[in-house]
Amino acid sequence: MDRILTALIVALALTGTAQADSRAKDLFGAQRTASAQAPDPIGFYSRGCAAGLVQLPETGPTWQAMRLSRNRNWGHPEMIAFIERLSAKATQFGWRGLYVGDISQPRGGPMTSGHRSHQIGLDVDIWMRPPGRLNLSRAERENLSSISVRSADQRRVNGNYTRAHAAILQAAARDRAVDRIFVTPPVKIELCKTATAADKRWLRKIRPIYGHNYHFHVRLKCPRGARHCVDQKPTVAQLSKGGDGCDETLNWWVTDYLDPPKTAKPAKPAKPAPKPKHPRDYTLDDLPSECRAVLAAN
Numbered sequence: 001m002d003r004i005l006t007a008l009i010v011a012l013a014l015t016g017t018a019q020a021d022s023r024a025k026d027l028f029g030a031q032r033t034a035s036a037q038a039p040d041p042i043g044f045y046s047r048g049c050a051a052g053l054v055q056l057p058e059t060g061p062t063w064q065a066m067r068l069s070r071n072r073n074w075g076h077p078e079m080i081a082f083i084e085r086l087s088a089k090a091t092q093f094g095w096r097g098l099y100v101g102d103i104s105q106p107r108g109g110p111m112t113s114g115h116r117s118h119q120i121g122l123d124v125d126i127w128m129r130p131p132g133r134l135n136l137s138r139a140e141r142e143n144l145s146s147i148s149v150r151s152a153d154q155r156r157v158n159g160n161y162t163r164a165h166a167a168i169l170q171a172a173a174r175d176r177a178v179d180r181i182f183v184t185p186p187v188k189i190e191l192c193k194t195a196t197a198a199d200k201r202w203l204r205k206i207r208p209i210y211g212h213n214y215h216f217h218v219r220l221k222c223p224r225g226a227r228h229c230v231d232q233k234p235t236v237a238q239l240s241k242g243g244d245g246c247d248e249t250l251n252w253w254v255t256d257y258l259d260p261p262k263t264a265k266p267a268k269p270a271k272p273a274p275k276p277k278h279p280r281d282y283t284l285d286d287l288p289s290e291c292r293a294v295l296a297a298n
């Protein structure tokens with residue numbers, strides 16, 4: 001029944017009828033399995049889809065996938081390998097492994113809720129909560145919550161943040177497959193203070209951003225030879241001007257960002273620039289054309 005319904009929705013979308021039904025988030029959100037195609041991240045992290053994704057096993061020796069009901073534990077094979085690698089490494093720092101949040105939908109694409117990105121199988125959210133056990137039931141994985149590592153005033157890390165967090169983030173940033181990692185700014189500030197290694201270039205991959213206090217978000221580079229995958233620009237080297245990003249742009253997040261200086265408001269432009277479309281409103285036409293074949297594939 002599910003398959004027939006999906007086929008019908010895809011057919012409708014392909015013929016270009018029924019506006020609402022051709023919203024990309026509905027089409028990709030309805031997919032239950034990966035496409036039987038070679039692995040191929042198509043487009044950009046926040047505007048694309050993915051062929052040939054692989055499901056992260058719900059439980060592994062050093063990880064558990066959380067919130068299984070969302071069916072977002074699908075990633076590019078390089079992402080699955082990365083999660084296996086990093087979670088094994090986490091045990092060296094005293095954790096049992098990692099609780100793994102959303103990766104992508106079975107065929108990637110825009111989502112009906114949450115993330116703008118996570119569309120091409122190369123983004124993953126990893127919980128800040130150290131796993132207590134790795135034998136959580138399905139129900140426990142729905143109900144357990146992560147923990148925040150940020151103080152209530154958003155200016156520093158709190159007591160939940162440990163040296164193990166720092167070690168895991170450093171290991172992740174040093175992984176060659178990783179393009180960048182998004183964390184709450186106080187975590188980066190703390191890493192800037194405590195990093196001891198002579199080579200601090202890994203710190204440039206740690207990018208401060210709002211949110212990201214319950215999880216950190218790892219984004220992998222486009223894999224070698226993935227010709228439909230669009231690299232993110234500016235690069236982290238450009239963003240940190242060749243340095244480590246431990247500078248005034250970082251401090252802004254815990255000063256002016258939280259407490260904007262009172263200055264005269266700039267005059268509003270006569271015609272405000274149109275807001276860019278949110279991925280939730282994308283139609284198939286907004287995505288790379290290859291995404292139609294991903295939907296239509298077995």
Ligand SMILES: [Zn+2]
Nearest residue numbers: 115124125217
């Ligand atoms: Zn994320």
